[in-house]
Amino acid sequence: MAYTPHTDPDRAAMLAAIGVADVDALFEDIPAAVRAAGWEMPAPLTEQELRAELSRLAGRNRIPDVTFLGYGAYRHLVPSVVGEVIGRAEFSTAYTPYQPEVSQGTLQSIYEFQSLICELTGMEVATASHYDGATATAEAALMACRLTRRDVVAVSTAAHPEVRRVLATYCSGPGIEVVEVPAELAAGASGQTDPSRVAELLGDQVACFVAQQPNAFGVLEPMRELGEAAHAVGAQFVAVVEPTSLAVLESPAGYDADIVAAEGQPLGIPIAFGGPWVGLMAASMSAVRQMPGRLVGATRDGAGRRGYVLTLQAREQHIRRERAASNICTNQALCALAATAYLTAVGPEGLREVAELGATQARHAAAALRSAGLAERRFSGPYLAEVAMTLPDAGRRHASLTERGIVAGALLERDYPELADTILLAATELTTDHDIARLVGALGDVA
Amino acid sequence: MSIVDERHPAAAGDPSGRGSAFASPSAGAELTIVEPTIFERSRAGRRGVRFPQPSAAARAAADDEPGLPEAARRRVAPRLPEVSELELLRHFNRLSHLNIAIETAFYPLGSCTMKYNPKVNEWAARLPGFTDSHPLDPEVLAQGSLELQWLLAALLREISGFAAVSLQPAAGAHGELTGMLMTRAFHRSNGEGGQRTKVLVPDSSHGTNPATATMVGYTTVTIPSNERGGIDLGALRTALGPDTAALMITNPSTLGIFEDQIDQVVAAVRDAGAIAYMDGANLNAILGRFLPGAAGFDVMHFNLHKTFSTPHGGGGPGAGQVGVSARLEPFLPRPLPVLRRGDAAEVLRNAWNGRATDGATFGLDWDRPRSIGKVRSMFGNFGMHLRAYAYIRANGGDGLRGVSNDAVLAANYLRVRLADAFDLPFDRICKHEVVFSGRRQKRQNGVTTLDMAKGILDRGIHPPTIYFPLIVDEALMIEPTETESLETLDRFVEIMHDVARQAAEDPASLRAAPTTTPVGRLDEAGAARRPDLRHRFGVAPVPGGTPAD
Secondary structure, three states, X not given: OOXXXXXXXXXXXXXXHHOOOOHHHHHOOOOHHHOXXXXXXXXXXXXXXXXXXXXXXXXXXXXXXXXXXXXXOOOOOOOHHHHXXXXXXXXXXXXXXXXXXXXXXXXXXXXXXXXHHHHHXXXXXXXXXXXXXXXXXXXXXXXXXXXHOOOEEEEEOOOOHHHHHHHHXXXXXXXXXXXXXXXXXXXXXXXXXXXXXXXXXXXXXXXXXXXXXXXXXXXXXXXXXXXXHHHHOOOEEEEEEOXXXXXXXXXXXXXXXXXXXXXXOXXXXXXXXXXXXOEEEEEOHHHHHHOOOOOEEEEEEOOXXXXXXXXOHHHOHHHHHHHOOOOOOOXXXXXXXXXXXXXXXXXXXXXXXXXXXXHHHHHHHHHHXXXXXXXXXXXXXXXXXXXXXXXXXXXXXXXXXXXXXXXXXXXXXXXXXXXXOXXXXXXXXXXXXXXXXXXXXXXXXXX | XXXXXXXXXXXXXXXXXXXXXXXXXXXXXXXXXXXXXXXXXXXXXXXXXXXXXXXXXXXXXXXXXXXXXXXXXXXXXXXXXXXXXXXXXXXXXXXXXXXXXXXXXXXXXXXXXXXXXXXXXXXXXXXXXXXXXXXOOOHHHEHHHHHHHHHHHHHHHHHHOOXXXXXXXXOHHHHHHHHHHHHHHHHHHOOOOOOXXXXXXXXXXXXXXXXXXXXXXXXXXXXXXXXXXXXXXXXXXXXXXXXXXXXXXXXXXXXXXXXOOHHHHHHHHHHOOOEEEXXXXXXXXXXXXXXXXXXXXXXXXXXXXXXXXXXXXOOOOOOOOEEEOOOOHHHOOXXXXXXXXXXXXXXXXXXXXXXXXOOOEEEEEOOOOOOOOOOOOOOOOHHHHHHHHHHHHHHHHHHHXXXXXXXXXXXXXXXXXXXXXXXXXXXXXXXXXXXXXXXXXXXXXXXXXXXXXXXXXOOOOOOOEEXXXXXXXXXXXXXXXXXXXXXXXXXXXXXXXXXXXXXXXXXXXXXXXXXXOOOOOEOXXXXXXXXXOOOOOOOOOOOOOOOXX
């Protein structure tokens, strides 16, 4: 299948205009020594052949009938209107709005996105998006290093392992040391990060302390106290949050976070084997000139009409090159548009319902497993919509359930060896009573 | 087909160009607002999507569990908009009409490869088997996603000539970061980490190259271009030394020129013990003609959203896969998709014939002790991977060669057709794009390239990239791509000649352009001086307010 429109007479006309005999003449500047000798590539496919091949691959994935797997990626209802908005070619086939007069649709939607993220987080300024929550967190940490002129980053081990892995990679670049503050994981412990441990471990070279709310085990952290411990040594407090939870949980501004980073996937973006998703970042205006990534601002044209432009670009790589705040260029604009449409579609009441339904069904699942005598909550700390449970012989039973089309959450042992026989169950508004009954029944069957 | 007829719907005779569809519901604001923000459309109590209520049984069971502690609860609710679904759609549909996009008009934005994004790829990306595939599902459930990634990596290896490919980076600049982190890991493994501190970049490079080098703790040395637009080989040889970590070079360059001494460039870099990095942003010009890995490069990032047609999305998502030579392979980000069981050649042969291979299983290899680690959560922008896979399979090897042939043909056609109207600083065969200079118009007519770009907007198409690369005065960088018809190219030639004529005959009118777009030239200096970066509730939407509520 070819997507080029040219007929052979078209090509002949262009070659004649150029004054060359054939198209090979246009490649003669490639040194003969390094010209490609050939390649082993498959033959072209027609649309029906291509559909068959992609259907074959999609069909090889087995989508579970029932799943409690979250752990950083959450299955939510994506309202039909969201797909409709991002499916519009005027949005999806435009690029970075370098010409604002013909890009007002993209620019205004990003301004609205920034505004919505500010509302969710309570912060003063939000960027136009990042690759994902993990890279947004890493960029937030580097930003804190620039703001404080310090070169140590501290992070709770209860921040998601994927976030910590990416943070470590990014910090390895400029040689920033990463210090981990161990969370309370012993049997019967809270599952939280203890603010007094933070106070002990943080020195005056620490640029920021990174904590996640809810944390990787679904447990709610004492964010205000953790922030105070960071601030006590002059460090910035970086809060990693889950956006739908902000309908019911205190906003990061409410506990004095300095920089907020988040994975925006739960806001109307399919899990899609890990992406594309969207990273969110917000901060205070006093820090805006050290923020990485694009920002859209409102302004006026000569006739006084309101319009939007990319602004404060002196931070960015295409202007500042080696002195830029980050190398980020292309980000995740269409996913940010999905989040904008999602938050608009559900509104404040809908987002609260999403958060509360997830919280209710997580409790429902935990209570059902407990009363069936199958599993107990692993941690004493409070939780929202994801709950860690101790399940004897978890590995074998998890595998048995997978064969029955049920994913019994995440096994935490791979990332946390001390959390053997611990499953992490996530609930959302899509989790039904029937799902919980099937989980409990199946776990009982493989006891 | 006429390009000018493709402009977005502005009513004829409406001097604002906004058209009646853009009349604001609020009469007083009509003169100043094209489309109100979604917050201004909000009315308390209006609803869009609704969710089910929890059952009595669920509530009762939940009551047995601890609730949310008061201290964790939000005190002030977020002020999200409250609109119906129809109002939501009208809002975003109207906003969409304010954009130029590939599917509405010619978009020759140089360096960005704004080609047609095939619809069948969008169909594929929305298959529930892909959208509902959880990245942490047990591998046995995700065989389709894993096989697709393994197959795409195989195709990208063949297309680039590299030994191995990582799909993890989420954009071109992210691929650069990955490549530079691997560069440093490589030098460290040789005990040269402390000594090799400099990254060489040509003066025509993308801004992301030096910015990336800084993020990895390197200092940047700029290498000048020669009079033919290529890298100055003498200056490169002088700069190379035991302190050189890498050369980052875009090839074809941002001037649209193939580095015709690239073999000597690569040899000089490798002789100096440095890493040869190729910025693959311009791969669309050389598919099947030049395999960077086979030519001796150590590492390159692909831009799937450029060469392999994944939609640009108004600024992402992109995807910046990296290919590497055998000596960098141990340092690739982890995990890598692998074939756990089965014969690779047989699996590929079957897949190219649309068949699954019995017993073949795929997985993720985490056991890579020398890896730089992860650069992104999970496994990258999978939705972009599957679109690129679909694009490559649709074209096949012959089709991809044809892509580059036609892209280069179109750019050279425009080079020849426009050479009478604009200065051509480097008058030689180009690749997928051609860079003109507006210096003649600036000198003779007092019209800048920016003015001409705005004049192009009034003719209903997107302008070329302007003021890049930095080494060309008043640069106009034109990349037509292979998917534009000869009629469109000819119409573009007419438009550019028309703009040049307007510059000569009526420069003042060009300096006042654009006049037919939804808004005119915007006050960018004011936007930066008084940042208005979010909607302010209860305050008239005028720039210049205080930063916080």
